[in-house]
Amino acid sequence: MLPASEAGEWVVLGRVSGIYGVRGMVKVFSFTESRDSILDYSPWYLGPDRRPWVLEDGRMQGEGVVAKLAQVEDREQARALIGQEIAVIRADLPELGAGEFYWSTLTGLRVLNREGIVLGTVSAFLETGANDVMVIDDGKGGELLIPWSAEASAGVDLPAGQIVVDWQADW
Known part of the structure; x- marks a missing residue:
């Protein structure tokens, strides 16, 4: 070991x-x-x-x-x-290019929308074929499914431990 x-x-x-x-x-x-x-x-x-x-x-x-x-x-x-x-x-693991991330690096990060509302934390990712989906634990016993896109990846701030997404809290 x-x-x-x-x-x-x-x-x-x-x-x-x-x-x-x-x-x-x-x-x-x-x-x-x-x-x-x-x-x-x-x-x-x-x-x-x-x-x-x-x-x-x-x-x-x-x-x-x-x-x-x-x-x-x-x-x-x-x-x-x-x-x-x-x-x-x-x-x-191989080094990644700019804007590329391993899912394991993103799991556990806090997710906020552009208005600064905390949506929850990334608990997992799903591969759906069309595009990947972030599974967000909302902290209230529920989950949100948010498509992972180039826009979402542009909002990753690893030092701050967060991802900013273009997503409304009530969607």
Whole structure:
């Protein structure tokens, strides 16, 4: 295990969602923009203890991703990993251009509209096909869904921990 203090910030790229075959391969639900991009990283750090697992092989299988981890030899070992988050160290991710952000960087930021009304905090993002959507926790037990756009990304202020959007509080 690599302690968080040595590793820096963790970024979750997916989770183990099932088993595949009899030789210890796992099915992976990937959060990366291109599903198989998760295979570009090794080691994967699994579970709450962030134990490192070396990626031996992987590929697209139909609509999903399957992977072989070096330490996993059979179905039962693979089955024990189901539900585990797959994380990498943020420093291992590629640098982004201006105006580009990893969703994990934006999650937890406060969201305000142009009038300065706090709408809530970013709790997640959804990929819908047409455009991505920010899921905003309004702090009152509800949520708002706000399209993520170039205008929204222009309102990101990481030092202030906030995003300004063109969105009315009563929409």
